[in-house]
Amino acid sequence: MYQDFKLAGDRPVMIQVKDYVKRLIMKGALQADQKLPSTREMSDLLQVSRNTVIAAYEGLADDGFTYAVPGKGSYVADMAGQSAADNGESDASVFFQIDWKAKMNEYAVSAVELDLMKQGIRAPKGTISFTSIAPDEQLFDLGDVKRAFMDRMAIEGQMLLNYGYAKGYKPLIDYLMRYMENKGVDISGKDMLITNGFTEGFDIVLSALRPSERRGAAICENPTHHTAIKMMKLHGFEITGIPMERDGIDVERLEAALQSSNCDLAYLTPSYHNPTGIVMSPAKRSAVMKLMARYRIPVIEDGFNEELRYSGSHVAPLIATAGQGNGVIYIGSFSKVLFPGLRVGWVLGDRSLIDALESIKRARTIHTSTIDQSILYQYLLNGNFDKCVKKARAEYKRKYELTKASCITHLPEAQVSGDGGLHLFLAFPSDVNTRRLLEACAVKGVIFTPGDKFFIQEGEGTNTLRLGFSRVTDDNIERGIRIIGEQVRSYRLLAP
Numbered sequence: 051m052y053q054d055f056k057l058a059g060d061r062p063v064m065i066q067v068k069d070y071v072k073r074l075i076m077k078g079a080l081q082a083d084q085k086l087p088s089t090r091e092m093s094d095l096l097q098v099s100r101n102t103v104i105a106a107y108e109g110l111a112d113d114g115f116t117y118a119v120p121g122k123g124s125y126v127a128d129m130a131g132q133s134a135a136d137n138g139e140s141d142a143s144v145f146f147q148i149d150w151k152a153k154m155n156e157y158a159v160s161a162v163e164l165d166l167m168k169q170g171i172r173a174p175k176g177t178i179s180f181t182s183i184a185p186d187e188q189l190f191d192l193g194d195v196k197r198a199f200m201d202r203m204a205i206e207g208q209m210l211l212n213y214g215y216a217k218g219y220k221p222l223i224d225y226l227m228r229y230m231e232n233k234g235v236d237i238s239g240k241d242m243l244i245t246n247g248f249t250e251g252f253d254i255v256l257s258a259l260r261p262s263e264r265r266g267a268a269i270c271e272n273p274t275h276h277t278a279i280k281m282m283k284l285h286g287f288e289i290t291g292i293p294m295e296r297d298g299i300d301v302e303r304l305e306a307a308l309q310s311s312n313c314d315l316a317y318l319t320p321s322y323h324n325p326t327g328i329v330m331s332p333a334k335r336s337a338v339m340k341l342m343a344r345y346r347i348p349v350i351e352d353g354f355n356e357e358l359r360y361s362g363s364h365v366a367p368l369i370a371t372a373g374q375g376n377g378v379i380y381i382g383s384f385s386k387v388l389f390p391g392l393r394v395g396w397v398l399g400d401r402s403l404i405d406a407l408e409s410i411k412r413a414r415t416i417h418t419s420t421i422d423q424s425i426l427y428q429y430l431l432n433g434n435f436d437k438c439v440k441k442a443r444a445e446y447k448r449k450y451e452l453t454k455a456s457c458i459t460h461l462p463e464a465q466v467s468g469d470g471g472l473h474l475f476l477a478f479p480s481d482v483n484t485r486r487l488l489e490a491c492a493v494k495g496v497i498f499t500p501g502d503k504f505f506i507q508e509g510e511g512t513n514t515l516r517l518g519f520s521r522v523t524d525d526n527i528e529r530g531i532r533i534i535g536e537q538v539r540s541y542r543l544l545a546p
Contacts, residue, residue: 051079052087052095063098067106070096075115075126082128086116157284164280166503173497178530180498183324183472183518185386189442191434195389198428206424214420216412217404218244218396222427226396230380234370241404243411244418246393248352249277251381254410255350255397256285259315269307270317271299273504273511275324275352278317287314291506294323296467298330301337308345315348320368322355325504325516326475327468332365339371346377353382355471357439360447369398376400384426386472387442388435392422446472446520449527453519456528460535463542472520475501477513482538484515490537496530 055070057063074080086092089107093100107124110116116124154162162168173179203210217223223242231237245251260266265286270278272291282289290311292304298320307313318338320330330338342349351368369378376399383395397407411417429435453474457466461476468474478484484500491497501514519527 052092055096057098064102064105064109067092067096067098067102068109071106071110072113072115075129080126082126084126085122086124086126088123160284161280164283166276166280173492176495177492178496178522178526178533180496180517180519180522180530182521183386183516184390184521185388185442185472186445186521189438189445190389191438191441194432194434194438195425195429198432198434199425201432202424202428210420210424212420214417214423216417217408218242218418219420219423219427221431222394222423223396225427225430226382227398230369230382230398233364234366235380235398236370236372236374237398238374239376239401240398241401243397243404243407244423245381245395245397245411246415246418247385247390247395248354248381248383249281250415251383251395251397252278252281252350252352253285254407254414255379255381256281256287257410258403258406259348260285260287261314266314267312268315268317269304269313269347270506271319271323272506273325273501273514274317274506275319275354276503278352279504279506282317289506291510294326294328296328298323298328298334299338301334301341304338305341308341308347313345313347315350316342317350317352318368319352319354321353321365322358322469322471324352324354324471325473325499325501327471327473329359329365329469335365335368335371339368342377343375349378351378351380353380355386356382357384357387358443358446358471360443360450360470376403379403384435387439388426388429392426394418394422394426449519449522449524450474452524453517453527453531456531457517460532461538463538473516473518476515476517477501478515478538479542480513481542482513484513487515487534487537487541490541491534494533494537496533498534 051074055067057066071080071086080086086107087095089100089103092103096103107116107118111118111124115127115129117127118124222244227237227242243251243254245254265288267290268282268287269290269292270282271294273294274291279289290307290313292307293300299318320335322329339349341347349368353367356367367380369380372378379397379399381395381397385395397404399407450468450470454466454468457464457474457476463482464476464478466474466476484498485502488498488500499516499518501516502509502511504514504516505511517531522530
């Protein structure tokens with residue numbers, strides 16, 4: 051016994067010793083009232099210091115796994131008293147099997163079916179992956195984040211470790227309200243809810259706006275963010291997709307859809323749209339908002355990637371064009387320009403709506419991590435945001451231009467779209483099926499995201515794909531796109 055103890059380098063030794071002895075007790079290798087080796091003997095057996103063993107034994111006694119007899123040593127406590135057998139129950143009444151798949155409701159089944167992460171290709175090490183549109187962690191200014199954490203903990207550390215408020219951390223809310231005001235938003239009559247990123251914010255908004263007596267009806271761009279499609283479907287919304295043009299959503303098709311159906315809400319991403327990367331023109335933003343006002347359709351605006359513009363001037367978000375109107379709900383986060391590991395997003399909307407969303411948030415998750423919120427607030431307060439965005443914008447612009455140039459060189463068959471952000475969207479001739487193309491490219495060590503995932507109806511967008519370049523090296527960008535081009539031409543030659 052004790053010969054299988056091995057130290058791991060990433061945990062305190064005392065904890066490892068304590069857990070090791072605890073496992074021996076739980077497995078029955080050490081019996082009730084059995085005397086443990088003395089601290090000196092155990093230190094020799096495990097090749098650790100005696101003080102480490104003393105601390106581990108004290109911890110075991112505190113947890114009720116051992117007891118000490120003065121002058122005699124430590125003994126194993128009687129754990130059998132907690133077993134079902136001592137209560138007159140048979141093993142069969144405790145250890146039983148349930149068919150959990152049969153128990154799952156429609157929501158759970160649908161969530162599994164729509165979970166694209168479980169359906170993706172498992173890429174071996176060394177694969178050139180264009181699937182991610184997460185920021186490059188090499189750009190994270192870790193020193194400034196550590197400084198922000200230490201600064202905030204020094205000011206109110208104990209309070210930050212306690213429960214927070216469902217609505218959010220007030221200093222951060224105040225900062226973000228000013229931030230949105232600087233984007234041209236009229237914040238009078240509006241309020242804000244802090245969420246665990248975009249996804250929770252969108253989920254809460256859909257929960258509040260979903261009709262209770264019937265299935266909901268939503269309008270969005272087609273294609274659009276696949277997470278948004280998933281969430282709307284899980285909430286029971288019937289989705290009408292409006293095709294995209296070079297400068298944004300097709301306004302004529304949008305108006306026709308609004309005329310022919312009752313719509314409960316619209317979900318739109320006007321800037322650096324996911325997946326097309328298109329920025330809706332100012333003229334179209336105005337036209338879209340006039341239509342929404344005429345038909346009184348609430349708009350959920352996704353502020354995705356707004357900061358990552360590489361050319362041209364800032365274009366005001368839809369919520370800014372709405373002025374003092376309250377018909378737009380803006381969902382924002384800094385996940386694509388700062389740190390997605392800090393799960394912080396926000397919902398900006400009419401004060402009465404935010405009041406209801408706050409109650410939904412409290413009922414579900416109580417509050418967003420106060421530590422996360424406070425670190426982000428202090429990081430912003432310390433003046434790091436502009437510096438970080440400037441650095442990120444310069445690096446991603448360079449990668450954006452390299453990726454676009456590589457596509458023009460190696461994929462002349464494709465129509466490329468994308469005005470900024472962390473990805474490009476490619477549309478090939480109709481005889482190119484990008485799922486079959488993906489299978490061929492994966493064999494060659496390159497993967498990407500097939501574009502049909504972003505379309506509303508099955509069978510749409512089978513000739514499209516999204517290329518995320520943010521985490522791909524320069525050499526791999528050029529090499530990976532060259533391989534895709536070679537496979538496109540090989541595939542088209544072999545296609546019947």
